Amino acid sequence: MLPHLFPRTENVNDNILIHSEELKTLSEWDKAMIKTYQNQIIDWALRIWSNQDLQSLDFIRFLKIDVLQLNNCKNIIPKLENRTIKELRLNDCDIFSVKDFHLENLEMLHFTNLSKQQKQNKLVQEILQFKKLKSVYLFSFKIVDVSPLSQMTGLTVLCLNDCDIRSTEALRPLINLTELFLDNNKKVDITIIQYLTKLQVLELQSCNLVSIDVLRPLTKLEVLTISTNSLVYIQPLVEMKQLDYLSASYNKILDSNVMEQHQNFNKFYFNEEIQPTKIELSVANILRSINSPIISLKSIQKQARSVKSQNNSFRLKVSENLQKQFNNFSQFVARAGSLLQQMNQAVEWQ
Secondary structure, X not given: OOOOOOOOOOOOOOOEEEEOOOEEXXXXXXXXXXXXXXXXXXXXXXXXXXXXXXXXXXXXHHOOOOEEEEEOOEOOOOOEEOOOOOEEEEEOOOOOOOOOEEOOOOOEEEEEOOOOOOOHHHHHHHHHHOOOOOXXXXXXXXXXXXXXXXXXXXXXXXXXXXXXXXXXXXXXXXXXXXXXXXXXXXXXXXHHHHHXXXXXXXXXXXXXXXXXXXXXXXXXXXXXXXXXXXXXXXXXHOOOOOOOEEEOOOOXXXXXXXXXXXXXXXXXXXXXXOOHHHOOOOHHHHHHHHHOOOOOHHHHHHHHHHHHOXXXXXXXXXXXXXXXXXXXXXXXXXXXXXXXXXXXXXXXXX
């Protein structure tokens, strides 16, 4: 432990906060102390919050740290040098270029909410200079072209959440990916994901998906998030024997029973947990069940029991639109009533 590094002080000349073990301020004297101890190893991550312009990062080159995080730093002169930093996090910063960031041992890069005015596609191209990168997290980037990423074949983790991506063809060469995050890309085409067969973690929340057939080859998946889409069938997941967690809430899934024999079924979520009143088995599906030789009463009861086993209240909602389709509501009651009685309150009438 360095006895005088970042001591408690009221001096806030640079209006910079340092978080190591606790929030402290960094004065010019502190910077001088860093230079004095430049041959020492600092075990802490360095996290900087600045409400004013942080014009220079030169002092950081003297530190031997693993993690550097910059928060709300504006008008930074884009020059940074350090030989020990393995993880760089930039949150709400004005960073227009990283070409002069000399971080030869960087393994993880994390960008969140960078300046909306910057050329974010240019940044994607520039991160190719970090040859040892294993993990890249880009949040809320508006990336038109992700083709530069195709060269980063050593990546094992890639996050492109809320990046307005449409084509993922450039990701096809990234066969070493074990974790991929594509949440909130409303028009993304996930076709190429079928070739990333080493994936263990995959997040596709809020991607307007209507089918997950392309996920069939991903038999090594352990964690899958496909919530808040427009999915009806999940049969393609049946052969994923290693799946340990599945979030498929806020969909219209009709065949969750196909997963009942899975050893981790109790870790699979098909319906809303927080607001169980939104759980919906539409009237159309009940009427289809009455007349269909494929979907039996027994299968519906099993589905109801499986939901109850997850402490959900499985509720039946009669939509107003469907009610209007019946000129005589009593006719509907006559057709559905007998089915409801047989379900022995497995489905609650709302």
